[in-house]
Amino acid sequence: MTTTEIAVRATGIGKSYGDFTAVGSVDLTIEAGTVFAMLGPNGAGKTTTVRMLATLLRPDRGSAEVFGYDVVRDATAVRSMIGLTGQYASVDETLSAAENLKLFGRLLGLSRREAAARCDELLEEFELSAVASRSVSAFSGGMRRRLDLAATLITVPPLIFLDEPTTGLDPHTRDRMWGVVRGLVARGATVLLTTQYLDEADALADRIAVIDRGSLVAEGTAAELKSSIGEQVLRLDIPDVAQMRHAEALIETLTGEVPEGSSTGTLTVPLSDVAVGADIVAGCRAAGITLRGFAIDRPDLNEVFLALTGHAQSTAKADAAA
Template sequence: MTEPTLAIDARGLAKHYGTFAAVTSVDLAVPTGTVHAVLGPNGAGKTTTVRMLATLTRPTGGTARILGHDIVRDATAVRSLIGLTGQYASVDNDLSARENLTIFARLLGYNRARARARTDELLAEFSLTDSATKPLKSFSGGMRRRLDLAASLIAEPPLIFLDEPTTGLDPRTRVDMWNTVRSLVARGSTILLTTQYLEEADELADRITVIDHGTVVAEGSPDELKDSIGHSVLRVTVTDPHDTLRAARIVAASTGAEASAATPGTLTAALASTSEVPEVLLALRAAGIGIRDLAIERPDLNAVFFALTGNPHKEDVA
């Protein structure tokens, strides 16, 4: 039997609580060895989707397979193939990092010697060796998140669910966590990531699924999603602010799009194609208008998110 090419294959996945639909219909196809991000506004159903895929919540509709195993019929097999790091640390504050990891390893069936060895490996990998004997109550937020991720990797699962893994971390620790994710994928793991940080999805994800009101509203690579909501924007800053209006008329004539002046001296216009830029430059030069700066700006994931959901990104509660 050949190994499945999809780590996650979900079709029409749904979860209802009485008349309330937490997840209406979610399709996910996540190839092995990739990072797939799930984005959505508050209450969109991201966490509920992860809980169903991780066999923590039974779906009320649809199907899903994890590395070829059905999440309902083969739940035990699925649990042996996944690691889950939630939004909040699942560790004991009164125990040390070493004690926490050793207990988790023993619960997973490791004998004493193997549990100690695996604990030492993970403490070193996540730069926690020097703090191994300190109680967790003395740990910083970043250290606690690293320990929680280490605990989810004791059994070296091929599929890892990271549900808001960097919530509350400072920027430097967040970047450290990003590097850890990249390292895991380089070693063959597959990552399903939910996040409230759009730049995180942009940095890490091979593909992104956007969920709103419990259903998928868009899916694609970061670049595909950015391209889907509109054209690039040309931003021109002229040398003399008095030339702004005249420059705006020239840019509009060259691009066929309205040029608006954001501030005196700076104007923007949508581009159907970057091939229009040389024509704009030649026209401005012919008119004797000097250019201090010119940039082509693509839509970012923030623009994608607002266009698709109409909501600011917040932590998911459903």
């Protein structure tokens, strides 16, 4: 019989600033060797939670451990086991990309030769070899982000915090970063990822915690979270705006649920029973509502977020206020 090692265990941790509660009371258990995602919108409390776990903020309440070490009492030991990439670049703009990585390597205890070799590996991995000697001050935002991520991975500690790691990255680099995360776990690391990108959490995470307004509102695998609001959703494609409003009222009368609308003319309704979907379609037709199409699908994480929090998830901006 084997016992799963726990990388992070938090019980009721929270942080307040005066009358403002940034994080209320969060419980987390993260198994070693997994990717754990905290999913939530701007200001949800994701970054504050990470900063408490990474010993950068002292919790006002509750407790947390990293591999059995208390984040307050054993902060030095915790720091020796973690790597952290925050939302803002930590590299020195006056140095080149290569100089930054070699400096980080030396600070982390690598020899000159080891630091140079690791620098070359990371520049290649993050497609920065061509600009290795260029000053970081001339880098684009996406290039700085890649360099910052590379600096975090000079050594591979047991626990890596990635706070909004792909914000500002182009789709190609974002996909590459996903591969890096998978590679870290394959090498035995544990990754705690904060994100407001639904597809990122769905693609990478073994477990997902949904954070909203400083509280953990749900936790589970992507499949468990989707199933929590019903096995299926009905999508109705309604081209006429006035008819869409009529359909919303009809659906609320039939199901007691307010459907999620979109600017593209689609209404989405969680279904506990497929037969209810048939009743909705029949009701729309009887009411003279023109349907351009309809389909029954599994729910996605945005629908889960809407059902759990009462508002849809936004993926437009970085989580600057979290």
